[in-house]
Amino acid sequence: MTNPFDDMTDDIFADKKVLTESYQPETILERDEEIEEYRYALQDVLFGREPENVMLYGKAGLGKTAVTKYMMSALREEVQEREQADELFIHEINCNGKTVFMVVRQLVNTLLPENASPFPKRGLGTGDAFEELYRQLDRIGGTHLMVFDEIDHLDEVDTLLYELPRARSNGHISEAQVGIIGISNNYTFRKTLSSKVKDTLMETEIAFSPYDATELGTILSDRANQAFAEDTCDQSAIRRAAALAAQDMGNARQAIDLLRVGGEVALRQGANRVTDEHIGEARERVQRGRLKNRISDQTDHAQYVLEAIAYLEQREKTPVRSKEIQDVYEEVASACGADPLTTLKSIQDHLSDLHMLGFLHRYERNQGLSGGQYYEYELNLDPEIVIETRKEIEGPAVDER
Incomplete structure (x- = not known):
């Protein structure tokens, strides 16, 4: 059996650590x-x-x-x-x-x-x-x-x-x-x-205000000159990474992550240089990773609520009222070996927090005197990311729900 690492190369990167969060530049730009x-x-x-x-x-x-x-x-x-x-x-x-x-x-x-x-x-x-x-x-x-x-x-x-x-x-x-x-x-x-x-x-x-695309371009060009081997990173890739990060949060860390992951994508595909297409694919991976981190940062019961809505989303039952979410939430919590929260108000508090954090869309409904006012919820992110993240946290038990 051949060694699984035999064919791995690193022809694109010259000094990859320059694109890591722990790297401290000698000169601060912008x-x-x-x-x-x-x-x-x-x-x-x-x-x-x-x-x-x-x-x-x-x-x-x-x-x-x-x-x-x-x-x-x-x-x-x-x-x-x-x-x-x-x-x-x-x-x-x-x-x-x-x-x-x-x-x-x-x-x-x-x-x-x-x-x-x-x-x-x-x-x-x-x-x-x-x-x-x-x-x-x-x-x-x-x-x-x-x-x-x-x-x-x-x-x-x-x-x-x-x-x-x-x-x-x-x-x-x-x-x-x-x-x-x-x-x-x-x-x-x-x-x-x-x-x-x-x-x-x-x-x-x-x-400290957010960076604009020009400022991020300057920072990325400096990092790219150190991180990549000669002629292995297109200027168009740097411009796209800078523009995407500027449009999002103006965050240098995000822009640098896009450039690093773009290089990794290029290597995996056997390419000899990083292009703007690789940056586009890197964006999806970076966003996915950031969302997983944000989900993992929530309390256990907030995660159970998110997971419940993700299942309802997959079953095409959203937007959905809090009482229906509570029923699925109780199944999820019990499957994880946790005692479910017992009141609808506690579920509604979690839903309100998750909405404020941007995880959920919330719709106000009004059915007049007979039905009154109430909210319905649906995910503001891919349900597969929620379920994948929960699988990583809980293990095989998630598959059984």
Whole structure:
């Protein structure tokens, strides 16, 4: 039997990692204005002064994290050349799924001496964690920039954003200086903060707007020159990937994904170059993958509701009322070994949420005095994607429904 990998080649890609999410470019393109705002916000660090707080806003894939990494690297380098600058420490934490206690504990553990025991997970509270953090900051001294990515996902965020900026003025630290850099996908995040936190932060706000097709074309051309072997990627493919991403979300990550998957499609088809046709096929694959991720992110019962509507859709029984959805939902939940939600109101709440998230179409019906008003629902996506995703999550049991 021949080895299944014998005939695999990689003639198109020269450096595929350039098209991955983890790649950090040496030069940031099409974000000159944001970088200019950023550098002025951080200039106090170079002169040994307390740093300003900075908040970055913008949807995912608009360069907030990449620009921040670039700026932190450049700042570290410049601090080495500045006599007035204190020693600089940069702490990067992703806040998704974390509590304030978990974040402060993580900061403490990065600051503790190597031979010290980690700060305990249990038995002490958030106040204890802050006290230990202040002790360690003063022990080390210097300037500390704390970069909180996805800060809008943090529970009790007001506590963190009130405590840290006031640590020095409240006498908690005297030998160290602290600055906060928050990165949020939510443009309205600041509105959710308490008035006392807003007054305390006095931050510089930097908004990242979606890229247009020209800007995405510049970014993709740069990546393509590094990622693909010579003459293996058509300019038309780059233009199409840029245009499709600009029409959708203006998202660089999506545009880069289209280019990478387009290369994979070309390889699979035995082509020696990436064309705009390959990008078209890549779009379907990328959209499918994104939808699967969004479905997987929903709660178990929301997924059961989606799966129920997908079956009704396949049986051509949609648009459909919530009571009929509930009947199929109960079968789906039971088949998954879960106790179904017992009230129609709970199903209607899930339907309302799924509609707001764009998974469902909702139609208002009015049958007058006799029938009253009610809603009917149908999927706003391919039912096969829902069922495929549910199969991946639940396994063979989905086939039995």
